[in-house]
Amino acid sequence: MLTPHASWITALNLTIFGVMHAIGYLKTKSLWFPAGLHFSWNFVMRNVYGFPVSGTVSANSLLVVEMNGPIWLTGGNYGPEAGIPAQLLMTVACFLIAFGL
Numbered sequence: 001m002l003t004p005h006a007s008w009i010t011a012l013n014l015t016i017f018g019v020m021h022a023i024g025y026l027k028t029k030s031l032w033f034p035a036g037l038h039f040s041w042n043f044v045m046r047n048v049y050g051f052p053v054s055g056t057v058s059a060n061s062l063l064v065v066e067m068n069g070p071i072w073l074t075g076g077n078y079g080p081e082a083g084i085p086a087q088l089l090m091t092v093a094c095f096l097i098a099f100g101l
Contacts (some may be wrong), residue, residue, distance in 0.1 A: 003055040007071070013081055014052040016090045023097045045080060052079040 003010075022032035024054035045051045050061030055078045067074040 003078070005052075005076055006081070007054045007078070007082065009072060009084065009087070010075075010078055010082040013083075013087050013090065016087060016094065017081070020090050020094045020097065023094055026096060027100075041081070051075075052077055054079060054081070 021037060024033040024037060025031060027033075034049075042053050046053045046058045046061065048062045049065045050058060050063060051065065051067065067080075071082075072084050074080065075086065080086050
């Protein structure tokens with residue numbers, strides 16, 4: 001919560017993010033899967049799309065994408081992981097990882 005632009009949605013999303021990674025670890029008995037999830041999210045959001053990641057902005061990216069809309073939808077200056085769509089995506093991912101669907 002001390003990161004710039006963090007909110008209660010951010011805190012909830014980071015909790016779900018942690019649960020998703022814990023489920024991934026418990027299913028695979030390896031840190032490679034959760035580490036790969038984390039790395040790929042950060043890499044794609046920052047280096048491909050140029051979105052802020054955890055409140056920090058990258059100077060260079062493959063694409064230049066401008067997000068407009070309400071903070072609850074886009075995540076605002078914190079990044080997409082602070083929005084409701086990411087929350088829904090991670091919740092679905094938790095079930096998919098847990099039940100192997």
